[in-house]
Amino acid sequence: MSGGARRVLGAWKLGLVSYGDALRLQERLVADRRAGRVSDLVLSLQHPPTYTLGKRRTDHNLLLPEAELRGLGADIHRTERGGDVTFHGPRQAVLYPILSLRAIGLGARRYVEGLESAMIEVAALYGVAARPGAAGETGVWVGDRKIGAIGVRISSGFTCHGLAFNIDPDLGYFKHIVPCGIADKEVTSLRREAAVELPPDEVIHDQLVQSLARTFCFSDVEVKDESECADMVCLAAATQS
């Protein structure tokens, strides 16, 4: 018997979603995935300006007091994901895969490498030669400049949180943190690195989803559009499980 079974990755295109709403939706979906009510899926979205910290609560990597960061119009969240402090904002593609790693036969390291690989593949579509980080520097780099970040949570083999790929966000927001705890390294974007014109963000989001699907050996992607998803986001927000 060959490995020809159809494995479908659901792709939920959510548009602009607040960090809190996305978090609540993920919690609900991980529970659903665990119970077998949904199959593997990825959330594809962008966030309003938001700083987030990982489980280790590396507050020292916030370079301004919280009140000042909020004054800049940013939200701040402390999360249960791995990784250090980062910034999310409009024009940055955020993907949150909710997958069963056991079903795919992957451990944390190979999963994260898959996320890096998907971002590298998409950067290459625009002529940008990105590479994975050196040991201890998970993420995607162009030279010494970081173009993609990763922060993941795995509970009993189910994933949430994921990756953030800079298409053309306002990089000024990164100046107020030590991104990912790595000082002296710049943050960059596809816009800065690519010599070609970029298509609308949605195209890049779709390419990231397709690349993820290929990397993790899904045979098909089934897209759920913003209009179909809006209800799910509200439902998750209203009925916090």
Next chain:
Amino acid sequence: MALRLWASSAANALKISSSAARAAPAYSISRYFSTVLDGLKYSSSHEWVKHDGSVATIGITDHAQDSLGELVYVELPTAGTQVSQGEAFGNVESVKATSDVNSPISGEIVEVNAALNEKAVLINESPYGDGWMIKVKPSNPSELDALLDAGKYTKHCEEEHAH
């Protein structure tokens, strides 16, 4: 007698020496051949238990530490906390991924490995020795019977790997 297929540290050395380390074969080899010790019991989520009289020591297996990558942070509960079989008691962080660690048995935590606060990588270096995570007073010793022995755990790893 240890059921030793390959030392995973040797496999790690192989991976490190190959700069195109993303190629599948190196990973297959390293994940396939990890150390499994006789005399311990195992959970299907890759934790081990060593039952010594009234106390059980718990940690994650060689297979688990290898598939996580180098650990940079370990979060453990405090002594006195109750744990339940199959539920998370703490978590570990590697490669920007925080992964839950589940307890194979129920009981009260009597000691946690404080050395892991300073040196999370102990778990990678010595997953069955210095990298132990918690010691538990089992509330229901019969739970150990439901766990996997070395042979069954090895088979479980092979089956998981065959994807």
